[in-house]
Amino acid sequence: MEVAQAPSPSPTDNQPVDHALVTAYFVAFLGYLIVTLLAGLSYSLQFLQKYPFPGVELLSPGRVRMVHTMSVAYGMLASGLFGIVSYIVPKLTGFPVLSRKLAWWLYGIYNAAVLATVAMILGGHAQGLEWAETPKILDPFIALTVVGIVVNNITPIWRARAEPYYVSLWYILAALIWTPLVYVFGNFLPEYVFGGTAGAAISSMYIHDLVGLFVTPLGIASVYYLLPVAMRVPLYSHALSIIGFWGLAFFYPLNSAHHYLYSPIPMWAQYASIVASIGVHVVVYTVVFNIFATLASDWKQLVTNFPVRWIFMGTLAYLITCIQCAVQVTLAAQEIIHFTDWVVGHAHFVLFGTFTFWITAWVYWLLPRIWGTPIYSLSLGRWHFWLATLGICIMQIDLLAAGVMQGYLWKSLAPFIDSVRASMPFWWTRTFSGILILVGESCFILNIYLTWQASRERRAAAANLQPSGATS
Amino acid sequence: MKIIEKFSGVFLIAGLFLLLGAMLSLGIVPAMMVDRVHPQQGLPLEVPEDQRIHYASAKEYQAALLLGRDIYVAEGCWHCHSQYVRPVANENLQYGPVSTPGEYQTALHRPQLLGTRRVGPDLSREAGKKSDDWHYAHLYDPRFTVPDSVMPGYPWLFERNADGQILPGPKAKALVAYLQNLGRGMETDVGDLPPRE
Ligand code: HEM
Numbered sequence: 001m002e003v004a005q006a007p008s009p010s011p012t013d014n015q016p017v018d019h020a021l022v023t024a025y026f027v028a029f030l031g032y033l034i035v036t037l038l039a040g041l042s043y044s045l046q047f048l049q050k051y052p053f054p055g056v057e058l059l060s061p062g063r064v065r066m067v068h069t070m071s072v073a074y075g076m077l078a079s080g081l082f083g084i085v086s087y088i089v090p091k092l093t094g095f096p097v098l099s100r101k102l103a104w105w106l107y108g109i110y111n112a113a114v115l116a117t118v119a120m121i122l123g124g125h126a127q128g129l130e131w132a133e134t135p136k137i138l139d140p141f142i143a144l145t146v147v148g149i150v151v152n153n154i155t156p157i158w159r160a161r162a163e164p165y166y167v168s169l170w171y172i173l174a175a176l177i178w179t180p181l182v183y184v185f186g187n188f189l190p191e192y193v194f195g196g197t198a199g200a201a202i203s204s205m206y207i208h209d210l211v212g213l214f215v216t217p218l219g220i221a222s223v224y225y226l227l228p229v230a231m232r233v234p235l236y237s238h239a240l241s242i243i244g245f246w247g248l249a250f251f252y253p254l255n256s257a258h259h260y261l262y263s264p265i266p267m268w269a270q271y272a273s274i275v276a277s278i279g280v281h282v283v284v285y286t287v288v289f290n291i292f293a294t295l296a297s298d299w300k301q302l303v304t305n306f307p308v309r310w311i312f313m314g315t316l317a318y319l320i321t322c323i324q325c326a327v328q329v330t331l332a333a334q335e336i337i338h339f340t341d342w343v344v345g346h347a348h349f350v351l352f353g354t355f356t357f358w359i360t361a362w363v364y365w366l367l368p369r370i371w372g373t374p375i376y377s378l379s380l381g382r383w384h385f386w387l388a389t390l391g392i393c394i395m396q397i398d399l400l401a402a403g404v405m406q407g408y409l410w411k412s413l414a415p416f417i418d419s420v421r422a423s424m425p426f427w428w429t430r431t432f433s434g435i436l437i438l439v440g441e442s443c444f445i446l447n448i449y450l451t452w453q454a455s456r457e458r459r460a461a462a463a464n465l466q467p468s469g470a471t472s
Numbered sequence: 473m474k475i476i477e478k479f480s481g482v483f484l485i486a487g488l489f490l491l492l493g494a495m496l497s498l499g500i501v502p503a504m505m506v507d508r509v510h511p512q513q514g515l516p517l518e519v520p521e522d523q524r525i526h527y528a529s530a531k532e533y534q535a536a537l538l539l540g541r542d543i544y545v546a547e548g549c550w551h552c553h554s555q556y557v558r559p560v561a562n563e564n565l566q567y568g569p570v571s572t573p574g575e576y577q578t579a580l581h582r583p584q585l586l587g588t589r590r591v592g593p594d595l596s597r598e599a600g601k602k603s604d605d606w607h608y609a610h611l612y613d614p615r616f617t618v619p620d621s622v623m624p625g626y627p628w629l630f631e632r633n634a635d636g637q638i639l640p641g642p643k644a645k646a647l648v649a650y651l652q653n654l655g656r657g658m659e660t661d662v663g664d665l666p667p668r669e
Contacts, residue, residue, distance in 0.1 A: 046622060046624055047591070047622050048622075049615075049622055051624065054624070054625065055625060055627045055628070057628040060547055060548075060624060060626070061548075061624040062547040062548025062549060062551060062552070062624065063546070063547065063548055065548050065551050066548050066551070124546040124547070125546065126545060126546055126548065127545070127583075128544075128545035128550065128583050128585060129583050130551075130588060173484065174484065174487050177484070177487070177488055178487075178488075178491055181491060181492075182491075185495060185499075189499070190583045190584070191582075191583050194499070194503045195512060195576070195577065195578075195579070195581055195582035195583070195584065196506065196512070196573065196576030196577045196578075196581045196582070196584055197502070197506055197573045197576050197584065197586075198499070198500075198502050198503030198504075198506050198507070199503075199581070199582065199583050199584045200576075200584045200586050201498055201499050201502045201503070202495075202499040202503075203583065203584065205494070205495065205498060205499060207588075209491075213491070246487075249486070249487035249490055250490055253490055253491045253493075253494030253495075254494045254497075254498065256494070256498055257498055259588055260586060260588070262558035262559060262560055263556050263558070263571070263586055264556060264571045264572055264573040264575070264576065265502060265573075266502045266505060266506070266573070269497075269498050269502050272497070272498065273498070331560075334560075335558075335560040335561050336561065338558075338588075339554055339588070339589055339590035340590070343588070343589065344589070407561070410561060410562075410563075410566065410590075411561040411562050412562075413562055413565055413566055416592070416593045417618055417620055417621070420591075420620060420621065420622055421620050427622075
């Protein structure tokens with residue numbers, strides 16, 4: 001499998017990559033990260049009866065919640081992952097995207113659409129579909145932009161078809177083909193074609209596939225690329241990674257109805273989704289084993305190699321959420337934990353603890369290379385790492401416990417408000433852990449900003465060193 | 473491994489079909505099954521007795537239900553309130569009869585508002601549980617009726633008249649009409665509900 005090795009890191013000879021575009025995507029990622037955190041934190045204050053903007057229609061808590069989740073999915077994660085795709089695809093294939101100009105246009109239109117989504121949700125125009133709250137009139141724009149991004153990035157993959165693909169390309173290729181379909185099915189069918197429980201079945205496919213067929217394959221592609229490159233060791237097993245890939249293709253699409261277990265959706269569809277959800281473990285364990293086995297070739301790098309540390313933590317979180325998944329998908333657990341804070345804990349742990357951590361590894365690895373300067377402050381970076389890790393772990397444990405408590409209180413037929421009262425300490429802890437995360441991520445953004453500043457100074461100094469005779 | 477690489481194109485197309493197959497088996501087939509047993513319905517054709525003081529004609533009532541639903545969507549009520557009763561965890565005692573697919577075949581469930589989170593109680597059997605006035609007070613500021621509530625207030629659904637009195641505006645009325653329609657006609661089945669605040 002020599003051919004399928006990830007190439008060695010050489011920041012200078014990457015002609016086909018549009019570095020400015022990758023940087024722009026990462027900057028957008030950081031911007032949406034702040035939006036996400038502020039929205040999440042404000043909304044969490046509503047649970048403490050301390051919402052900072054009571055009675056302001058444009059900042060109605062329900063709307064802010066939708067901004068929070070939309071900013072997570074379409075803002076942060078999509079920007080980070082599109083940035084990574086725009087780097088990996090030209091780099092692994094050796095060909096540039098179809099059109100660099102088009103890529104910039106798509107970047108602009110996509111971000112305009114996301115910002116318009118935020119504005120329109122705050123204005124009260126959300127669409128009533130979970131994870132698809134993008135207002136109806138913006139859906140076609142997002143769908144078309146995604147198709148554009150797909151065409152632009154599939155071209156180099158197609159051109160490189162003579163060579164075997166490295167596993168990252170497989171994941172990216174599949175995600176690129178699935179994403180537009182998933183988006184169109186999920187946003188248009190339940191709105192215009194299928195109502196009632198059938199609509200719920202399709203909508204649950206979207207809830208699931210947005211994470212399962214967009215975020216997950218691109219996230220896995222990104223670590224399979226970055227880990228060997230950043231560590232300078234080969235991937236443990238390419239064959240294993242390919243098996244995991246087919247597991248994903250086979251099981252993920254069938255998972256969907258597990259978001260509505262015990263609902264009036266036909267029960268056989270729910271059973272099918274439970275079986276498929278357990279099948280997903282094939283994917284998870286191949287990925288996790290492969291990553292840990294690669295790490296095992298040089299454990300010391302967890303301490304010495306900063307981006308690798310993020311990949312490790314993200315992978316650990318991935319393993320934990322996926323073990324959780326096997327538990328929570330059983331009907332016995334669903335009886336108690338469905339509808340509770342447990343699910344919220346799970347969602348934060350996987351989307352922040354895993355995927356945001358993986359993207360963060362990329363940002364720390366790539367931006368200093370593009371800018372040609374080391375990261376400004378490693379100790380600031382360590383603060384970021386430990387605050388984010390501590391914050392998300394506290395949040396996770398807290399919300400899981402809250403969920404179990406709420407589930408049993410509801411079952412006990414206590415008045416509903418009892419569960420609200422009993423949840424108060426948990427909600428306080430959640431806000432506290434959110435503050436830890438916010439402080440951590442602020443260190444991140446400050447660090448990246450200072451790195452950029454340093455790189456500018458360095459370049460200015462380098463320009464001054466040029467012999468001045470030529471200009472005067 | 474060599475073999476996998478050789479047939480990669482085939483695999484990719486298989487992957488695409490797996491997605492379409494999932495769509496068919498978990499989306500379209502259930503849709504057809506449900507539609508067959510319970511044909512899709514529109515909006516209620518009559519104004520219920522208790523709403524006649526607000527709405528003279530069915531048309532006005534239908535418009536109010538749709539407006540109420542729009543507000544319910546726009547304000548994200550559905551992220552804190554589910555709309556289905558499960559057959560487990562004593563939910564039939566807590567909320568009322570277990571939900572059936574037929575209930576959701578109405579225009580008010582296109583797209584559906586089943587929800588996946590309960591910060592507040594399920595609302596699928598809300599009709600008739602509280603009076604309209606309770607809802608108005610609660611929507612203006614939930615702490616008026618439930619001091620420990622963490623639900624947000626929605627004062628912008630209300631208007632002030634010339635004397636400075638706060639009165640429900642068209643939006644508040646429409647939202648309450650919508651709430652009072654959730655699970656209407658199922659109250660009789662509820663039996664002995666344990667006392668709720
Ligand atoms: C300052 C840190 C954060 C706080 C305080 C926070 C708070 C919240 C709150 C209060 C909710 C609503 C939960 C409910 O309905 O009961 C929520 C939902 C959610 N948040 Fe956050 N959040 C934070 C950061 C993040 C980050 C960084 C991500 C992702 C990368 C994220 C992803 C999500 C997701 C996916 C949901 C939806 C959960 C569901 O519907 O099950 N949050 N968050």
